[in-house]
Amino acid sequence: GAAVPKEQRQGWGQFLKSIATFSGDLSSMTAPSFILSPVSLTEYPSYWCEHPEEFAAIAQGKDQIERMTLVLKWFIGTLKGQYTARNTSMGSEKKPLNPVLGELFLGKWPEKGSRGETTLVSEQVSHHPPVTAYHIENAKAGVSLEGHNAQKTSFSGRTIQVKQVGHAILRVKPQGSSEEELYLLTLPNLLIEGLWYGSPYVELSGSSYIQSSAGLTATVNYAGKGYFSGKAHSFKATIGSGSNALYTIEGEWVGTSKFKGKSPSGKKDEVFWDASTPREELEVQAIDSQGPMESRNIWKHVADGIRSGDYEAASKDKSRIENEQRQKRKDEAAAGTPHQLEYFVHLDDDKEYAELAAHFGGKPANEDGYRRKPRA
Numbered sequence: 001g002a003a004v005p006k007e008q009r010q011g012w013g014q015f016l017k018s019i020a021t022f023s024g025d026l027s028s029m030t031a032p033s034f035i036l037s038p039v040s041l042t043e044y045p046s047y048w049c050e051h052p053e054e055f056a057a058i059a060q061g062k063d064q065i066e067r068m069t070l071v072l073k074w075f076i077g078t079l080k081g082q083y084t085a086r087n088t089s090m091g092s093e094k095k096p097l098n099p100v101l102g103e104l105f106l107g108k109w110p111e112k113g114s115r116g117e118t119t120l121v122s123e124q125v126s127h128h129p130p131v132t133a134y135h136i137e138n139a140k141a142g143v144s145l146e147g148h149n150a151q152k153t154s155f156s157g158r159t160i161q162v163k164q165v166g167h168a169i170l171r172v173k174p175q176g177s178s179e180e181e182l183y184l185l186t187l188p189n190l191l192i193e194g195l196w197y198g199s200p201y202v203e204l205s206g207s208s209y210i211q212s213s214a215g216l217t218a219t220v221n222y223a224g225k226g227y228f229s230g231k232a233h234s235f236k237a238t239i240g241s242g243s244n245a246l247y248t249i250e251g252e253w254v255g256t257s258k259f260k261g262k263s264p265s266g267k268k269d270e271v272f273w274d275a276s277t278p279r280e281e282l283e284v285q286a287i288d289s290q291g292p293m294e295s296r297n298i299w300k301h302v303a304d305g306i307r308s309g310d311y312e313a314a315s316k317d318k319s320r321i322e323n324e325q326r327q328k329r330k331d332e333a334a335a336g337t338p339h340q341l342e343y344f345v346h347l348d349d350d351k352e353y354a355e356l357a358a359h360f361g362g363k364p365a366n367e368d369g370y371r372r373k374p375r376a
């Protein structure tokens, strides 16, 4: 393949063979160096808020239909970053660094105009299997998002299939109302394609849902090349109440999407979202002033090695980190003091999830969840 460096072709072939017969946690597999990303998975929750204005605007919707439309627009607006950002910044999807237990990623999108500051707290709440919990909040706007992410991977033919495990709950305090509105977000399935050429990219498949506590449901159906639009990275969404469809939106989540038929303004083919809207990266403390558990601090030598092509240095420091972690777990077990989460509490049964998920079919009634610990 064109994207695989000549001296790594054999290694890439072996890697693909081992994924084909492997079941479980891809992130723990050793992969050829050209496919390694210097970025840890704990950073990924920041993709949820790279359009901080859209996030803040949700609470300004004047009724539940307008607010659901704003939630869907913000959600669709995150997809390009979530699933294609690495192709843009690194040339292909890459294998993220596998976070250590308790790893943190903290940052903010500063106050700008009237939008208010938005903060992000992301924590690795499990190492095996990898689970990341996150909390994003714009207190001034009255909008917050809380969720967790894990993956179940399988291999079929030429494609890695990734089922996302976990969900997110968006809390909105509508302007001029004291009652909180909740939105449950489920996550799409991923297909990792382009593997044989050594230039993996993500396509989305299946459906995801947004369910509001006020009773509205948005259903998003994803499709790649050769499906309903014939174009890659496409979707079709409907906002509805029961079997009554209010709006239908169609297009590409990497490009533009439009209302089909009825639109809020009454105009024909009204644009819903334009994915060329610039994304705003969050601000993170300089590594020198970061705490010992902060992601970029933990991985600095590994990331430097990957970025500069010094893979030996990268792999040496990665082994040091992993050994240190194994020792930590042994010490904790011996002392009878298991690792404590810093920012989150784990719920065996997320009741808010169950209540909202009951509105749409085919979902398990029970799922675990994470909540941000109350602050002092």
Ligand code: HCR
Pocket: 026, 027, 031, 035, 044, 045, 047, 082, 083, 093, 094, 095, 096, 149, 151, 162, 164, 190, 192, 200, 202
């Ligand atoms: C599957 C994946 C790790 C998980 C990544 C997730 C699902 C994490 C949550 C974000 O909100 C969205 C997201 C986007 C990424 O596309 C997805 C990653 C793609 C590849 C990676 C595998 C563990 C690595 C597989 C190794 C391949 C590239 C050879």
